[in-house]
Amino acid sequence: MTEVRSEETFDAIVIGAGPVGENVADRLVKGGLSTLLVEAELIGGECSYWACMPSKALIRPGVALNNARQLAGSREAINGQLDAQAVLERRNSFASNWKDDGQLEWVENAGISLRRGKAWLIAPRTVEIADPEAGTHLAHARQVVVLATGSVPTTPDIPGLAEISFWGTREATSSPRVPESLLVIGGGVAGTELAQAYARLGASVSQLMRGKLLAKMPEPARKLVAEGLAKDSVKLREGVSFRKVSRDSAGVHLELDDGEILQAEEILVATGRTPAVTELGLAALELSGFDGRRLRTDQSGKVDGTDWLYAVGDVAGKVLLTHQGKYEARITGDAIVARINGDFDGTAKDWGKYTQTADQYAVPSVVFTDPEIATVGRTVERAEQDGVKVTEVSLPIAVAGSSLYLDDYQGWAQLVIDADRNVIIGATFAGPDVAELLHSATIAIVGEVPLDRLWHAVPSYPTVSEIWLRLLEKLGL
Ligand SMILES: Cc1cc2nc3c(=O)[nH]c(=O)nc-3n(C[C@H](O)[C@H](O)[C@H](O)COP(=O)(O)OP(=O)(O)OC[C@H]3O[C@@H](n4cnc5c(N)ncnc54)[C@H](O)[C@@H]3O)c2cc1C
Ligand SMILES: NC(=O)c1ccc[n+]([C@@H]2O[C@H](COP(=O)([O-])OP(=O)(O)OC[C@H]3O[C@@H](n4cnc5c(N)ncnc54)[C@H](O)[C@@H]3O)[C@@H](O)[C@H]2O)c1
Numbered sequence: 001m002t003e004v005r006s007e008e009t010f011d012a013i014v015i016g017a018g019p020v021g022e023n024v025a026d027r028l029v030k031g032g033l034s035t036l037l038v039e040a041e042l043i044g045g046e047c048s049y050w051a052c053m054p055s056k057a058l059i060r061p062g063v064a065l066n067n068a069r070q071l072a073g074s075r076e077a078i079n080g081q082l083d084a085q086a087v088l089e090r091r092n093s094f095a096s097n098w099k100d101d102g103q104l105e106w107v108e109n110a111g112i113s114l115r116r117g118k119a120w121l122i123a124p125r126t127v128e129i130a131d132p133e134a135g136t137h138l139a140h141a142r143q144v145v146v147l148a149t150g151s152v153p154t155t156p157d158i159p160g161l162a163e164i165s166f167w168g169t170r171e172a173t174s175s176p177r178v179p180e181s182l183l184v185i186g187g188g189v190a191g192t193e194l195a196q197a198y199a200r201l202g203a204s205v206s207q208l209m210r211g212k213l214l215a216k217m218p219e220p221a222r223k224l225v226a227e228g229l230a231k232d233s234v235k236l237r238e239g240v241s242f243r244k245v246s247r248d249s250a251g252v253h254l255e256l257d258d259g260e261i262l263q264a265e266e267i268l269v270a271t272g273r274t275p276a277v278t279e280l281g282l283a284a285l286e287l288s289g290f291d292g293r294r295l296r297t298d299q300s301g302k303v304d305g306t307d308w309l310y311a312v313g314d315v316a317g318k319v320l321l322t323h324q325g326k327y328e329a330r331i332t333g334d335a336i337v338a339r340i341n342g343d344f345d346g347t348a349k350d351w352g353k354y355t356q357t358a359d360q361y362a363v364p365s366v367v368f369t370d371p372e373i374a375t376v377g378r379t380v381e382r383a384e385q386d387g388v389k390v391t392e393v394s395l396p397i398a399v400a401g402s403s404l405y406l407d408d409y410q411g412w413a414q415l416v417i418d419a420d421r422n423v424i425i426g427a428t429f430a431g432p433d434v435a436e437l438l439h440s441a442t443i444a445i446v447g448e449v450p451l452d453r454l455w456h457a458v459p460s461y462p463t464v465s466e467i468w469l470r471l472l473e474k475l476g477l
Contacts, residue, residue: 004137004138005134007140008137008139008140010033011028011034012036012144013119013139013145014145014146015147015148016038016150017037017038017043017103017107017114018046018148018150018314019048019326019329020150020328022037022044022112023325023326024148024332024333025107025112025146025333026110026333027330027333028146029110030333033143033337033340034113035113036113036114036115037107037115038117038119038127038139039114039117042100045150046170046314048100049096049174050173051169051173054094055193056368057090057094057095058091058198058201059196059197059369061087067432071406082201087201115134116131116133117129117134117137120279120280121145126138127145128281143340145309146310146332147277147295148312149276149277149314149315150275150276150314151275151317153269153273153274154271154272154273154274156269158185158242158244158245159243161245161269164246166267166268167268168270169194169268171268172198172268178198178201179203179265181265182203182205182264183206183252183268184267184268185209185268185269185271186207186209187208187210187238189367191207191270192207192225192367192369193369196229196369196370199229204264206234206264207236208237208254208256209237210240210241213225213236216379217375218412218414220394221373221375224430225430228369228370229369242256243257250263251263251264251266252264252265252267273320274317275293275294276314287306287309289304289306289309295316295317297311298346299348300355301328301331301332301356312329321365324359324363327358331355331356361425361446363376364439366435366438371411371434372430372432372433373429373430374428374435375426375438376441377424377425377441378426379426382426383426388425390419392414392415392416393414395470395471396410396411396412397409397413398411400461401466406432410431411429411431411434411464412430412431414426415427415475417451423450424444424454427441434464451475455477
């Protein structure tokens, strides 16, 4: 162990001040626990500076422009392209110029103690922190340690990749310039959103993937996004594998397995993320809830085999989304306080205050491409695996509200029904700006609203929400 300069004790220690760590620390302080939050980089985490916020800021102006182009009357007023520099500058402000003063102020006002530096566990309830200014610091937790360390990108095993500089999502979301040409590896959410954003900012983009584009999404929804990418001249290459990659003064050269060589100024690798568990000292603690790669927790976030360690957000590996991680954080924070106060014995209860039930049955997520895909709950396949008797209903989105919204609006919607219980258990909407439709479906699923009651939820005329009525009519209501 390195020489320890200082030492202090709190009720709780939270490692990682991303959106999830901030939320769990807030709940703990509100529950009366003195809480230390430790952050190695910027308070606010990946989401604020290199993920959700900057990526959505890169995407949004292109969507607004495309919408205006899709309407007779406003189309005629457009006489230029996106101003890439203005988009990048607006993005900078959404990433707070990569400074965390605003978040620091929030932490201080919330009554949370903060220490900067990289933290790891050296014993149960004992954390060592390499504070860049104060030196090595030791922090003890009287009650609990919460891991909220997020996730790290996974890098594919492409020969040559380790020897060259390449963009990950961090570089793509924070780049001060738009490359002339960009190769994107990965057909998931991050790769697809960023491929379209950069194409609209003026780059010539090819997106390559070993499987299909957005493979987990229903086919009609994937098809709409593929058509949207094609309109933006993104060259899609599905089902390819990579022989090697290199870089020289002309740029990046990517050789495919069939011998074809693609060249571009820059390459973005967006091939998924994995929980950030490796540098936390977990292996030495020999926890039954840690297998070397993954933590196993109960539905309140407590790591199996311990009574003092919790994991929330990306590091817990259940759902890698900000809003769901923050939901886990609220439940875990409240569960910790309730356990200490003797108000919670640890028994999971579906939809109970201390059980992360939505992680299993009602995770909403949006692919912020143009058109968007918004999905919540279970797919037909997943519901069938769960042994549910499924009824599925789907339709193109073609209602008065959608035709008014955009000329030639192309969309698709699907509901997945538990036929025995007569309730919705999954929904997907694909089309321009469907993200705001999603919460209606989330509420219907979480509320387990019977279809014959949902029949009385009348969508306003003329809105895109009228698709709800068409879907219920198709179900025979
Ligand atoms: C390009 C991209 C776009 C995305 N867009 C969206 C979106 O639109 N909507 C959405 O819901 N999700 C989105 N996500 C996912 C979202 O970013 C994550 O789910 C979210 O950031 C997870 O929050 P977290 O607090 O668990 O982890 P993080 O945000 O990763 O925060 C973890 C924090 O812990 C700190 N840390 C790690 N180890 C230590 C240590 N040992 N000591 C001290 N500090 C440590 C890190 O520095 C970091 O600040 C996106 C992801 C990517 C990559
Ligand atoms: N709008 C949003 O909510 C949003 C946006 C971006 C990212 N995210 C989250 O961030 C996380 C990371 O996003 P992502 O798109 O990188 O992950 P992902 O898991 O969605 O997609 C990964 C892609 O990389 C491919 N891939 C994986 N390993 C590969 C390999 N060895 N060689 C070639 N291809 C490989 C996969 O086939 C897939 O196409 C996801 O969990 C996602 O939920 C969310």
